[in-house]
Amino acid sequence: MKKTLKSQIHSYPEQYELHQQDVIRGPITRRKFFKRMGLGIASFIVVSDVVSAEIMDHLDPSLAEDTIASWIHIDESGKITVFTGKVEVGQNIRTSLAQVVAEELFVEVGDIHLIMGDTDLTPYDRGTYGSLTTPQMAPILRQAAASVRELLKETAAKEWSVDTGGLQMEKGIVFHPSNGKRLSYAQLSQGKKLFQQVNTQVAVVPVSSWKIAGTSVPKVNGRSFVTGNHKYVSDMVLSGMLYGKILRSPANGAKLKTLDASRAEAMEGVTVVRDGDFVGVTAPDSPTANMAMAMIEATWDRTPQPSRNELFDYLRKTARNQPEPKPEVTNALNQASFKLDQTFSIDYIAHVPLEPRVGVAEWKGEKLTVWTGTQRPFGVREELQKEFGIPKENIRVIMPDTGSGYGGKHTGEAGIEAAKLAKAVGRPVKVSWTREEEFKWAYVRPAGVIDVRSGMDSSGNVTAWELYNYNSGNAAIQATYTIAAKHDQFLPSDTPLKQGSYRALASTANIFAIESQFNDLASKNGADPLAFRLKHLQDERLSNALKACAEKFGWDKPREKGHGFGIACGAAKGGNVATCAEVSVHPETGAVKVLRLVTSFECGAIINPRHLEGQVIGCVLQGLGGALFEAVDFKDGEVLNASISGYRVPRFADIPVIEVVLLDRKDLPPAGAGEAPIVAVAPAIRNAIFEVTGKKINRLPMLPSGSIIV
Amino acid sequence: MKINVNGKEMTVDVTANPSLLEAIREQLFLTGTKYGCGEGACGACKVLVNGSAVPSCITPAVSVQGKKVTTIEGLETDGELHPVQQAFLEVDAFQCGYCASGMIINAVALLDKNSSPTKQEIEDAMNGNICRCCTYPKLVEAIYQAGNQLA
Numbered sequence: 001m002k003k004t005l006k007s008q009i010h011s012y013p014e015q016y017e018l019h020q021q022d023v024i025r026g027p028i029t030r031r032k033f034f035k036r037m038g039l040g041i042a043s044f045i046v047v048s049d050v051v052s053a054e055i056m057d058h059l060d061p062s063l064a065e066d067t068i069a070s071w072i073h074i075d076e077s078g079k080i081t082v083f084t085g086k087v088e089v090g091q092n093i094r095t096s097l098a099q100v101v102a103e104e105l106f107v108e109v110g111d112i113h114l115i116m117g118d119t120d121l122t123p124y125d126r127g128t129y130g131s132l133t134t135p136q137m138a139p140i141l142r143q144a145a146a147s148v149r150e151l152l153k154e155t156a157a158k159e160w161s162v163d164t165g166g167l168q169m170e171k172g173i174v175f176h177p178s179n180g181k182r183l184s185y186a187q188l189s190q191g192k193k194l195f196q197q198v199n200t201q202v203a204v205v206p207v208s209s210w211k212i213a214g215t216s217v218p219k220v221n222g223r224s225f226v227t228g229n230h231k232y233v234s235d236m237v238l239s240g241m242l243y244g245k246i247l248r249s250p251a252n253g254a255k256l257k258t259l260d261a262s263r264a265e266a267m268e269g270v271t272v273v274r275d276g277d278f279v280g281v282t283a284p285d286s287p288t289a290n291m292a293m294a295m296i297e298a299t300w301d302r303t304p305q306p307s308r309n310e311l312f313d314y315l316r317k318t319a320r321n322q323p324e325p326k327p328e329v330t331n332a333l334n335q336a337s338f339k340l341d342q343t344f345s346i347d348y349i350a351h352v353p354l355e356p357r358v359g360v361a362e363w364k365g366e367k368l369t370v371w372t373g374t375q376r377p378f379g380v381r382e383e384l385q386k387e388f389g390i391p392k393e394n395i396r397v398i399m400p401d402t403g404s405g406y407g408g409k410h411t412g413e414a415g416i417e418a419a420k421l422a423k424a425v426g427r428p429v430k431v432s433w434t435r436e437e438e439f440k441w442a443y444v445r446p447a448g449v450i451d452v453r454s455g456m457d458s459s460g461n462v463t464a465w466e467l468y469n470y471n472s473g474n475a476a477i478q479a480t481y482t483i484a485a486k487h488d489q490f491l492p493s494d495t496p497l498k499q500g501s502y503r504a505l506a507s508t509a510n511i512f513a514i515e516s517q518f519n520d521l522a523s524k525n526g527a528d529p530l531a532f533r534l535k536h537l538q539d540e541r542l543s544n545a546l547k548a549c550a551e552k553f554g555w556d557k558p559r560e561k562g563h564g565f566g567i568a569c570g571a572a573k574g575g576n577v578a579t580c581a582e583v584s585v586h587p588e589t590g591a592v593k594v595l596r597l598v599t600s601f602e603c604g605a606i607i608n609p610r611h612l613e614g615q616v617i618g619c620v621l622q623g624l625g626g627a628l629f630e631a632v633d634f635k636d637g638e639v640l641n642a643s644i645s646g647y648r649v650p651r652f653a654d655i656p657v658i659e660v661v662l663l664d665r666k667d668l669p670p671a672g673a674g675e676a677p678i679v680a681v682a683p684a685i686r687n688a689i690f691e692v693t694g695k696k697i698n699r700l701p702m703l704p705s706g707s708i709i710v
Numbered sequence: 711m712k713i714n715v716n717g718k719e720m721t722v723d724v725t726a727n728p729s730l731l732e733a734i735r736e737q738l739f740l741t742g743t744k745y746g747c748g749e750g751a752c753g754a755c756k757v758l759v760n761g762s763a764v765p766s767c768i769t770p771a772v773s774v775q776g777k778k779v780t781t782i783e784g785l786e787t788d789g790e791l792h793p794v795q796q797a798f799l800e801v802d803a804f805q806c807g808y809c810a811s812g813m814i815i816n817a818v819a820l821l822d823k824n825s826s827p828t829k830q831e832i833e834d835a836m837n838g839n840i841c842r843c844c845t846y847p848k849l850v851e852a853i854y855q856a857g858n859q860l861a
Binding site for chain 1: 726727728729732735736737739740741742743744745746747748749751752754781782783785786791795796798799802803804805806807808809810811814832833834836837839840841842843844845846847848849850
């Protein structure tokens with residue numbers, strides 16, 4: 001039975017982003033703010049780095065929407081606190097948001113304290129995904145901070161009976177340059193809440209004048225990460241907390257048939273909790289919880305499930321729509337003097353965040369607090385609301401800076417499980433997923449099959465283009481090239497594995513197909529792949545990225561024997577990226593080595609060059625895994641390679657020489673950077689292998705064995 | 711049972727046969743050492759045992775009796791960062807930072823034996839440590855820098 005889109009999103013929160021293409025660029029809704037201040041804040045021994053109790057005394061439950069105080073507060077000591085529903089998962093957004101606020105307020109980054117992703121303290125936020133934090137949150141915070149700045153100036157001007165025009169600010173002080181008067185922000189604000197609305201017309205500091213933003217400010221709280229002091233949710237301990245484990249079925253869709261938990265129940269300190277097919281244990285420590293879980297005997301009814309060896313046929317077979325060709329494209333294809341028809345297949349891959357899912361839950365009466373590493377704390381609150389049928393005002397979700405996500409942590413499974421156990425046993429409970437659980441019970445990046453048909457005229461102009469994507473998604477499905485007759489269509493299918501968001505979503509799959517196909521057309525035309533692309537490209541930003549990359553790489557240089565160069569480009573999430581790759585292919589063994597990757601990236605004005613470079617490198621190297629060897633293997637509803645030793649991710653030894661060219665467009669608003677730079681790696685490598693061997697590898701991953709057949 | 715962690719004799723309860731990782735995290739509250747894979751394949755849980763970096767997730771707590779265990783929390787001296795920590799901080803490599811403790815511990819063990827490793831030697835020695843954010847080039851840079859400091 002087919003589900004409606006709406007019910008599907010409701011049932012599968014991890015797919016939220018897959019279906020949000022049209023709405024995610026809309027404005028952020030803010031909610032009435034700070035309804036229940038101070039609840040439980042001081043009762044946890046490890047959250048002091050997340051929120052300081054004294055802030056709580058100065059905030060008021062009656063704050064209206066859109067007030068400055070929703071976003072920024074200056075307390076009596078002058079400490080500046082910024083509130084955002086966005087979360088830190090390693091994209092170093094805590095640093096770059098602090099930079100833009102510091103810039104507006106003429107203070108140092110260290111003076112800014114960000115509270116992020118706490119459903120009680122921060123404005124509502126849909127989630128940290130889609131590279132939207134920089135384009136959406138940074139402007140809001142810049143405006144809020146600039147509004148504060150103007151208020152401070154107005155207050156001082158009134159105090160001194162002068163115009164605001166002549167006042168200056170530095171290091172948390174407003175001063176009058178000629179009469180010598182000075183007042184600190186603390187003196188001016190006196191810790192008062194700023195009920196004024198954010199002035200959306202306020203002048204923000206222009207990018208060309210940036211002194212703090214635009215520079216490589218080091219990671220906020222960087223020291224706590226090199227000393228092991230930073231507290232991830234997995235490190236949290238609450239008073240009286242128990243450790244929970246959940247009984248997992250052997251395969252997707254299996255139903256519990258029989259259960260014998262008597263041996264576990266007999267263990268000291270162990271409680272077995274059962275609610276239908278949900279079975280969990282709690283114990284005073286992890287080894288005992290693990291032992292208790294191992295003592296439980298369960299049998300299951302399994303249902304037949306598709307396996308990996310039939311994946312791509314299955315995705316075609318179960319497509320919910322059929323391709324709907326456009327007559328003008330079909331005509332153009334028929335008239336073309338050269339046609340190319342190729343199919344690309346894309347395996348499922350796993351996010352493998354180094355910190356697996358962890359949830360800590362505590363009930364106080366009817367009120368529930370959950371700490372979990374999620375990219376959607378407000379989404380998890382909705383999941384909890386649905387699970388327990390309690391008003392959302394009674395639920396607080398807190399997300400301390402977490403051990404990465406890459407789109408893989410939109411959901412709150414471990415938090416919900418911890419809350420169920422905690423409710424049953426009347427004590428706080430922590431549920432930490434194992435690596436195996438993370439592989440088997442999280443969700444994966446969609447697999448896909450992509451058909452591309454193109455036509456070219458005798459002068460080497462691509463005249464017709466048709467692309468059908470089965471299952472992997474819509475993102476970047478439109479080829480950026482100028483082609484007279486163009487058609488693309490996304491055809492959702494049934495998915496054998498639970499699938500959801502991933503860094504750059506389907507952009508990687510679609511751009512792999514587009515850039516491979518385009519490269520092959522160039523080759524057929526005898527054209528240089530770079531010149532052929534530029535000829536079909538009108539987008540100035542993407543053209544500039546391509547040229548910058550080729551120049552840095554030395555595209556025109558002669559190739560060594562057995563070496564090949566490849567190039568690819570793409571635009572995604574407001575970023576423009578190009579990658580050049582150099583590979584060598586062993587003439588006898590076919591062993592492929594990726595020797596060098598150069599990537600250029602342009603996402604508007606740069607807020608933090610070093611962290612931006614880090615994001616680009618991270619994307620490129622993470623993309624290398626999906627390009628070369630990452631794939632989730634599964635059979636009959638069971639993931640077969642559910643371990644780090646069974647699922648290969650990039651390591652030190654896999655890293656080629658890597659160079660990054662950052663293009664700073666101070667005239668353009670900054671876009672996000674955590675996703676787009678991943679998209680061109682795979683096709684650049686594929687095209688480099690093609691250049692040296694003539695072989696077209698139209699599958700991701702391309703080289704699970706490390707070599708091609710020669 | 712008593713074990714020596716960061717220069718102090720500590721008592722841990724080994725009744726449930728905890729791994730060294732479970733014992734130091736849950737009983738000694740030294741949570742800087744992380745769980746990553748449970749099979750000694752990712753490096754997040756590495757600690758120094760008599761100066762060698764070992765994965766604590768597959769090391770039984772009982773096996774370190776009489777040995778010296780150093781965790782990430784034990785690297786600082788009098789509030790001063792270890793040169794390796796200092797170098798990682800200065801290079802500003804980390805993104806999510808979850809791999810940081812294991813990376814630093816492993817780099818300390820490497821540089822202790824060889825303070826000027828080649829790129830190849832770094833790759834070989836560090837290959838058991840995964841950074842899923844893939845900050846590898848910056849990590850290599852930090853290790854070079856720390857090596858120079860220590861040499």
